[in-house]
Amino acid sequence: MSPLMSLSDLRVEFDTRHGRVTALSGISLDVMPGETLGIVGESGCGKSITALAMMGLIPNPPGHVTGGVIEFDGEDITRASNRRLRQLRGRDIAMIFQEPMTSLNPVFTVGDQIAEAILLHQDMSRAEADRQVIELLETVGIPEPEARAKSYPHQLSGGMRQRVMIAMAISCRPKLLIADEPTTALDVTVQAQIFDLMRDIQAKFGVAIVLITHDMGAIAEMTDRVAVMYAGRVIEQGTSDQILDTPLHPYTRGLIGCIPVLGRAAASTDRLPPLAEIPGVVPPLHLLGDGCAFAERCALADDHCRAVRPPLDDKGHPVACHHAGEIA
C-alpha cells in the first residue's frame, strides 16, 4: 500500500533575529491510509511545524520550505498552487488544534462555523449544510445538537469546543486528520473522552490520524506507529510497541521514564526519584553544532557523539544514536 502522506527529507528554515535557523532538517515520515501515527517530542522540537508543513501552512515569511518533498496521495504539495492547497485543506486534510479556547472564532455561532467549513468545499444549500451540522454535532457526541449549534464558543466548555473542532475537521470526510496536541489544554477525564471520540471517528470514516503530542500515555493508547522528534529531526521511529517496549534512543527512554506510574513513588523512594526527568532543555536551534543534538543532555555521550551526527540507521527499528540500545 502506498502512503497517504509522505514527507521525504523535508527541510524547513525560519528567518530569525539570529539569522536563518533550521526548524526541520531532513524529516522523512510516512502516514499510511487509516493508521494513526504519533509524533512525540518536547516543545520546540519541530512537531507543530511538521503538522503545519503537512497542510502547506508554514507561515511565509518568516518560514521557508527549503528542500524535500511533501507528498499527499502522490501529489507534491510543496509545488501545489495556493488554489489547490485551499481545496485540499479541510476537504482532504484537516487539522485540530491544541487550544479549543482560541481555535474557534468568538463572534460566530459554532453552527455557523461548521456550516462555513462545509460550504467551502461542497456545493449545497445553506439549509442542507445546517442539517449536516446537526448530524456532525451528534456524531461527535454533543447533546442537544440543535440548541448547541446556536451557541457561541464562549458558552461551551473546553471539551465541547474540542468536539466542535473535531466536527468541523471531519465535516468533509478528510483522508487525513492532523491533531496537534488535541488534549493538552483539557483535563484528564475529558482527554480520555476526546481520545475515545477520535478512535470512534477513525473506525467510522477510516481517516488516518497524525497525533502530535508530548504525552507518552497518549501514544500508548492511540497510535500504531510513532516517530520521536528532537531538535528538528526524527531520532527514532517504529511501531508503538517497539518504541514503548524496546526504545533504543536514550532520549526516547528518557521520555518513557517520565511517564508517571501510580504507586511507583511509594514503592521506590530509596532507589528512584518519584518522577524521572531529562536534565536540560532542547538547545536553541541557532546554537546547534555538528554533533548529536542530544549529546549535551545524554549520559552516554562521548566525543564521537559531540563531533559526528548519528544517521537514522535500522538497529531493530530506525534510530539515530551511536549508542543505540546501550544502558546508561
Place this chain on the structure above:
Amino acid sequence: MTKAVSPLGEAWGQFLRNKPAVAGLALLIVIVGFVLYGHFLFNADPYRIVWGPLTAPGEREGIPLGTDFLGRDIFVLLLKGGGPTMAVGLSAALLTVVIGIAMGALAGYFGGWVDDLLMRLTEFFQVLPALLFAMVLVTLFAPSLVTISFAIGIVSWPGTARLTRAEFLRIRELEYVTAARSIGAGNSRIIWKVILPNALPPLIVSAALTVGVAILFEAGLSFLGLGDPNTISWGQMIGQNRNFLLEAWWPVAIPGLAIFFTVFAVSLVGDGLNDAFNPKLRSR
C-alpha cells in the same frame, strides 16, 4: 439551557446599563428626529425674510429663536440646516471608515512591502495639516456637500487605518485564523469574514466619534466661508452671522449649541459603545 446571546447582543445589554450613553442616545434620537422632520416634513422657505434683521429670540411672536442678519427665521434655518450638516457628518465618517478599514486591513494582514507602502501613504496624509488640506481640496473642487464630505473623509482616514492595522496585526496571529486557513479559507475570506468581524468593536467606536469630528469639521469649513453656498448648514449659519456677533449673539450661538449638543450626544454614544465593547475598562 441558557439562550444564546451573541457578542453584539451582550454589548448592547451592557450599553443599556450605561446611563450617560443612554442619555446621549436619547438626545441623539431627539436631534435626528428634529432634523428629519425639518428636512422631509416641514415646508417653509428658509430664505424668506420674515422680520427685521437680528430680531432677538422671543421679541416677536411666531419667531421663537429670532432672526439672522438678513431677517430670516433662525428656527426655520435650524430645521432646514440640520439635514446637510448630518449628511456631511455621516458620509464623511463613512468614507473615513471605508478607506481606513481597507488600507488598515490590507496593511495589517499582508505585512511586508504592502504594509510599508500603505503605511507610508497613511503617514503622508497624517502629517498634512488636516484643516488646511481640506480647505485646499474644497477650493480646488468648488464647495459642495459632496466635495466637502470627500475632503473631510480624505483628511480623517489615517487614524482609522492605523487602528484597523493594529487590530489586524493582533488578530491574524490568533489560532482561529490558522484554523480558518486549515479548513481551506482564502485570504479575502479570512480578511473580511474572520478577522474584520473581530476587529469591529474599536472600529465602531471610532466611526461614531468620527461622525462628531466630521460635523465639527464641516462647521469649521463653513465658518471660514468654504461651505456649500447653495445649502444651508449649521456651520454656514455661524459663518454668515459671525460679523454681527457683537450686536447679536443668538444667530451664532443657537446653531453653535445645536452642533454642540449633536457632537456631545454622538460622543456619549461613542463612549458608551467603547465601554460596552471593552469589559476591562468598565470597572474604572
